[in-house]
Amino acid sequence: MQNGERPRAHAVYPGSFDPPTNGHLDVIVRAATIFPLVTVGVVVNPQKRNPFFTIDERDTMLRRITADYPNVRVAHFRGLLADFVRECKADVIVKGLRVVSDFESEMAFAHMNRALSNVDTMFLMADSAYSFVSSSLIKEVFQQGGDVSKYVPATVLELMATKRHAHGRK
Ligand code: PNS
Numbered sequence: 001m002q003n004g005e006r007p008r009a010h011a012v013y014p015g016s017f018d019p020p021t022n023g024h025l026d027v028i029v030r031a032a033t034i035f036p037l038v039t040v041g042v043v044v045n046p047q048k049r050n051p052f053f054t055i056d057e058r059d060t061m062l063r064r065i066t067a068d069y070p071n072v073r074v075a076h077f078r079g080l081l082a083d084f085v086r087e088c089k090a091d092v093i094v095k096g097l098r099v100v101s102d103f104e105s106e107m108a109f110a111h112m113n114r115a116l117s118n119v120d121t122m123f124l125m126a127d128s129a130y131s132f133v134s135s136s137l138i139k140e141v142f143q144q145g146g147d148v149s150k151y152v153p154a155t156v157l158e159l160m161a162t163k164r165h166a167h168g169r170k
Helices: 022-034 055-065 081-088 100-117 135-143 154-166
Strands: 010-015 037-043 072-077 092-097 120-125
Touching: 010 022, 010 081, 022 037, 022 092, 022 120, 037 055, 037 081, 055 072, 055 154, 072 081, 081 100, 092 100, 100 120, 135 154
Parallel strands: 010 037, 010 092, 037 072, 092 120
Antiparallel strands: none
């Protein structure tokens, strides 16, 4: 690299995104201002038996909410994140940290992913407005009829409502 030249880093932001929240979107947008290319990697996780959204739905929602960011792309993967990162030829993994307790498990993941792929993990602090927002909490509140409109993008809320309607609840 020449003096003054910026490295062209490709970042992978992995997650379940069931559903994507405003907290996720905030991290994606901030990562997209730092890295020339951000791949949002949706994990196909057979261990999570009852996902609310299918992989295709999550893919569609993520594509819609990131449509204004040409350097963000969406992909999905099975198996190890370390293998996906290598396949993408990514330079860095990005994760969001909401609270200190997130760090404990994330530190172990970061060490393991680096050992497996030689790729480092960089952390962005979640915006304090979303420090308590998680996909599982959003689903729980929504399914009990609570208002989650502040915490998910409008596109996501629409699809959640459509799915609830299809399952016979108002
Ligand atoms: O949004 P989530 O569910 O917190 O995301 C978790 C994710 C997808 C980042 C994590 O489950 C993952 O990396 N899964 C892929 C399997 C893997 O690589 N496991 C070993 C991690 S060191």
